Amino acid sequence: MDQQPVQSLVSLAELRAKLGKGLGDEPISATQVIEELVRDTAGGHLGSAGGRFFAWAIGGALPAALAADWLSSAWDQNAALYACGPAASVVEEAAGEWLKDLLGLPQSASFAFVSGCQMAHATCLAAARHSLLRRIGWDVEQRGLCGAPRIHLFASNRHGSVGRAVRLLGLGEANVTDLALDPAERARPEALEASLRGCGGEPTIVVLQAGDLNTGSFDPYGDLIPVARRHGAWVHVDGAFGLWAAASRAYRHLTDGAAQADSWATDGHKWLNVPYDCGYAFVADSSAHRGAMSHRAPYLVHDAEARDQIDWNPEWSRRGRGFATYAALRSLGRGGIEDLVNRCCQHARELVNGLASLRGVEVLWAPILNQGLIRFLDPESGGEDAAHDRYTDAIILRVVAGGEAFFMGTTFRGRRAMRVSVLNWQTRESDVRRAIKAVRQALEANQVPAAAK
Numbered sequence: 001m002d003q004q005p006v007q008s009l010v011s012l013a014e015l016r017a018k019l020g021k022g023l024g025d026e027p028i029s030a031t032q033v034i035e036e037l038v039r040d041t042a043g044g045h046l047g048s049a050g051g052r053f054f055a056w057a058i059g060g061a062l063p064a065a066l067a068a069d070w071l072s073s074a075w076d077q078n079a080a081l082y083a084c085g086p087a088a089s090v091v092e093e094a095a096g097e098w099l100k101d102l103l104g105l106p107q108s109a110s111f112a113f114v115s116g117c118q119m120a121h122a123t124c125l126a127a128a129r130h131s132l133l134r135r136i137g138w139d140v141e142q143r144g145l146c147g148a149p150r151i152h153l154f155a156s157n158r159h160g161s162v163g164r165a166v167r168l169l170g171l172g173e174a175n176v177t178d179l180a181l182d183p184a185e186r187a188r189p190e191a192l193e194a195s196l197r198g199c200g201g202e203p204t205i206v207v208l209q210a211g212d213l214n215t216g217s218f219d220p221y222g223d224l225i226p227v228a229r230r231h232g233a234w235v236h237v238d239g240a241f242g243l244w245a246a247a248s249r250a251y252r253h254l255t256d257g258a259a260q261a262d263s264w265a266t267d268g269h270k271w272l273n274v275p276y277d278c279g280y281a282f283v284a285d286s287s288a289h290r291g292a293m294s295h296r297a298p299y300l301v302h303d304a305e306a307r308d309q310i311d312w313n314p315e316w317s318r319r320g321r322g323f324a325t326y327a328a329l330r331s332l333g334r335g336g337i338e339d340l341v342n343r344c345c346q347h348a349r350e351l352v353n354g355l356a357s358l359r360g361v362e363v364l365w366a367p368i369l370n371q372g373l374i375r376f377l378d379p380e381s382g383g384e385d386a387a388h389d390r391y392t393d394a395i396i397l398r399v400v401a402g403g404e405a406f407f408m409g410t411t412f413r414g415r416r417a418m419r420v421s422v423l424n425w426q427t428r429e430s431d432v433r434r435a436i437k438a439v440r441q442a443l444e445a446n447q448v449p450a451a452a453k
């Protein structure tokens with residue numbers, strides 16, 4: 001990964017031409033299929049598994065987790081029931097307990113290993129829907145939502161996956177209201193109080209943020225959750241990567257009070273550096289979680305003692321998803337996880353500071369965790385925001401095209417910015433230096449024609 005360009009080198013048309021061949025009638029040997037798969041996809045993979053990829057919120061794959069993931073496929077267990085995959089069930093049971101401990105969540109909470117934070121939201125909010133409607137005598141699993149009492153939703157720094165979970169659950173995205181934020185991008189308790197008072201005691205879900213995608217900001221849970229409690233609201237926390245701050249003594253304070261929520265969603269495939277297809281849902285009231293998910297059928301076999309994942313997961317058949325998490329957690333240990341979190345935060349700071357020292361670079365957000373925001377100021381412009389917006393996007397494209405480092409843009413408070421997101425276990429100081437150099441060169445390349453004019 002150190003030697004390879006981090007961006008894709010082939011076009012969509014080339015990939016389609018190479019991969020979109022007709023399906024033949026005759027079998028092809030496994031070796032040939034795989035050799036051709038490697039050949040035909042070459043150049044079409046991003047370097048997101050490596051240390052110079054700072055776009056979106058993407059982690060790599062720890063060696064132990066990667067090997068366990070390969071084994072999960074080789075063992076090919078259907079991890080729906082204990083009866084279908086006894087070891088897969090017990091591995092999730094053990095790793096789920098470790099996760100609660102690491103993330104500072106109540107030891108009595110139930111959990112599910114899902115495909116990602118998106119489905120963790122869907123799982124947790126299904127439990128919320130179950131609980132809130134049950135309290136007022138409505139069995140949502142049986143009666144559905146037609147004619148059901150309305151559920152109000154409020155969200156802080158809403159990620160798109162929250163809206164999609166709301167849509168999947170039939171709660172209606174138009175029923176979600178975004179909470180007013182303070183200058184630190186944290187939901188304001190007085191805004192929540194006013195919003196909840198307006199709901200007149202009707203069922204309400206409050207979604208709080210632990211690690212916003214752009215800023216890594218955390219809500220003041222200790223102030224917000226008691227307000228939600230007073231109004232009988234269910235509090236869900238989106239901690240896709242940010243909840244992992246709780247695993248570090250240096251950053252744990254950011255999550256103070258988050259354990260008082262009703263449910264939490266996070267990822268394994270981001271900061272824990274487990275290969276893709278790994279998120280976790282946690283619910284404080286296990287009966288609400290089970291009530292929303294559990295399924296029974298005459299042909300299924302349930303062990304009275306063992307944990308059947310189908311009671312907690314939205315999927316039926318599923319891979320033995322817990323093996324990779326189990327391996328990642330054991331390979332790092334508590335200290336290694338703390339070190340991983342700290343290292344990523346340190347590299348994010350170094351990256352933002354290094355970029356800030358370049359000419360024409362403005363820092364829009366200095367990392368409080370592992371996320372920062374940078375803006376490139378167009379030296380040609382008279383200071384108009386639109387020109388800086390265009391210039392920022394152009395510089396990002398130029399950096400990416402260089403193949404040394406990968407960044408993406410975002411819009412923050414109405415202005416374009418380059419996101420700096422560090423989540424990969426492989427990122428080292430030398431990667432940070434290479435990335436800063438790549439940005440410097442992109443800026444200089446842009447400035448040459450200007451100087452020549």
Ligand SMILES: *Cc1c(COP(=O)(O)O)cnc(C)c1O
Pocket residue numbers: 057115116117118119159161162211212213238239240241267279
């Ligand atoms: C990535 C992310 C999600 C969605 O997680 P997936 O694992 O992609 O489903 C939700 N919230 C935040 C803050 C994220 O960064």
